[in-house]
């Protein structure tokens with residue numbers, strides 16, 4: 483999943499054609515994973531916290547090598563984009579599948595010409611510029627990196643090193659989070675076959691037995707799949723804790739406590755999401771928790787997989803879109819099975835929430851999407 487999410491980022495956010503990539507997404511994803519292991523070790527082994535002692539260990543040398551792998555990919559991607567720009571090539575060079583170049587799909591559910599719906603969390607009540615019916619066709623797409631390179635040409639002060647840092651941030655934040663989210667989602671589908679059957683039923687209503695690629699309009703119809711995704715992010719938030727340094731003292735609403743200015747506070751998203759008063763039977767996987775009527779009166783901060791406020795996740799709409807496309811494609815082609823029950827998951831919270839034993843799911847090819855009972 484990590485490899486897939488890196489490749490998707492390179493094509494969609496960096497606008498690089500798969501053909502132009504000379505280092506696989508797999509190497510990048512593995513390097514990030516190993517680097518996170520070292521960071522995790524430094525969180526838990528007191529003696530490794532000191533830079534001086536850490537610098538003397540093999541971990542430090544390994545870390546250098548891994549950072550080299552990570553940075554070499556970003557440097558190559560930027561170099562390639564700059565060369566394209568100098569040759570006058572503007573915009574994304576990632577290929578659009580032939581089937582998506584013509585807009586002739588009949589939607590089985592509705593034949594709306596204007597999409598009325600929401601790209602991220604219908605229940606969250608958000609609507610923005612993604613909510614338009616122009617997701618297919620041959621218009622020139624400008625990826626995030628294209629825009630930055632163009633801005634640097636137009637005299638906006640951003641140099642190559644700064645562009646590289648932005649690319650590193652998006653590549654890092656954008657791949658491991660969605661890889662964890664999608665892997666937990668597949669684990670849930672494997673364990674809750676009745677829920678998987680309902681998702682497949684919904685996909686059948688959207689796609690019939692066709693194997694055409696999913697469009698943006700289709701993702702707006704994936705309402706039940708979205709609820710399953712939100713419920714997965716509730717139980718297994720890929721970023722399980724966030725931290726903030728207080729600029730001023732804060733009086734807690736819950737009692738006579740005052741947190742001093744300058745303190746670092748840690749917000750346990752994982753714990754917030756499993757609060758019994760907010761989510762009755764809070765450890766149970768129940769996609770109906772995100773039915774509009776159930777979430778309508780819930781506090782805004784009761785569901786914070788993407789954090790909240792001014793430093794919340796900039797990629798959340800992109801993430802939901804990417805997850806819907808990726809997961810619907812998998813479920814249209816494979817039945818997911820899993821045997822390890824949730825109570826036996828060995829959760830590991832380094833930077834990203836993972837299952838220490840790996841995501842043990844197996845896939846069985848589906849011959850047809852025609853729904854079968856679970």
Ligand code: HEM
Pocket residue numbers: 495651652655656657659660663719720721724725786787788789790792793794795796797798800801
């Ligand atoms: C399921 C997927 C994702 C989850 C759960 C997630 C979660 C988060 C969270 C919790 C934060 C805030 C951390 C904090 O408050 O300290 C954050 C920040 C951020 N995320 Fe995501 N993220 C996801 C996907 C993505 C994607 C796909 C991208 C980019 C394409 C992205 C880019 C970022 C960036 C750049 C920030 C930093 C924002 C800032 O500091 O102003 N994220 N993410």
